Amino acid sequence: MRSEDRKVLIGKLGKPHGIKGYIYFHYYGKDLSILLNYEELIVEQEKSFKLENTFKKSDRLIIKLEGCDDRNFAEKLRNKEVYIHEENLPPLKDGEYYLYQLEELNINELGNELDNYKKKMPQFTQRFLLPIEVVHLFELKVLEGLYLDHI
Numbered sequence: 001m002r003s004e005d006r007k008v009l010i011g012k013l014g015k016p017h018g019i020k021g022y023i024y025f026h027y028y029g030k031d032l033s034i035l036l037n038y039e040e041l042i043v044e045q046e047k048s049f050k051l052e053n054t055f056k057k058s059d060r061l062i063i064k065l066e067g068c069d070d071r072n073f074a075e076k077l078r079n080k081e082v083y084i085h086e087e088n089l090p091p092l093k094d095g096e097y098y099l100y101q102l103e104e105l106n107i108n109e110l111g112n113e114l115d116n117y118k119k120k121m122p123q124f125t126q127r128f129l130l131p132i133e134v135v136h137l138f139e140l141k142v143l144e145g146l147y148l149d150h151i
Helices: 032-036 071-076 112-120
Strands: 007-017 022-027 041-043 047-049 051-057 060-065 081-085 127-133 136-142 146-150
Touching (some): 032 051
Antiparallel strands (some): 007 022, 022 060, 041 047, 041 081
């Protein structure tokens, strides 16, 4: 059973911007509006912060975390990873998955869908392509388990 406080990586903090605690943020998501809806951001799986403000400068995202009020504090957060609780992720449509949900997925769990692909391939190789959705394609490496690289 999964722990209830499972955290999902959403980005990484960069260098400070200015003297008032603003920090460059490398957000791994595409939609900035989703980031603005998160109740809390967890830095290095330890400290929780509320997002106080955001703006863009030359296509780079800069954020202000509540309680981070000067450059020295922002500098302590440099290169730290940022997480959210899994239950705060936006819901997906049927048949859609977050990439982390597919990591280390056992091939047997894919069931009949994978059997259809095996029939089309004369031989299982170390790598094969499996469309998860019509618009997404992932490269799967067959090792002891199943590891995914997004392509």
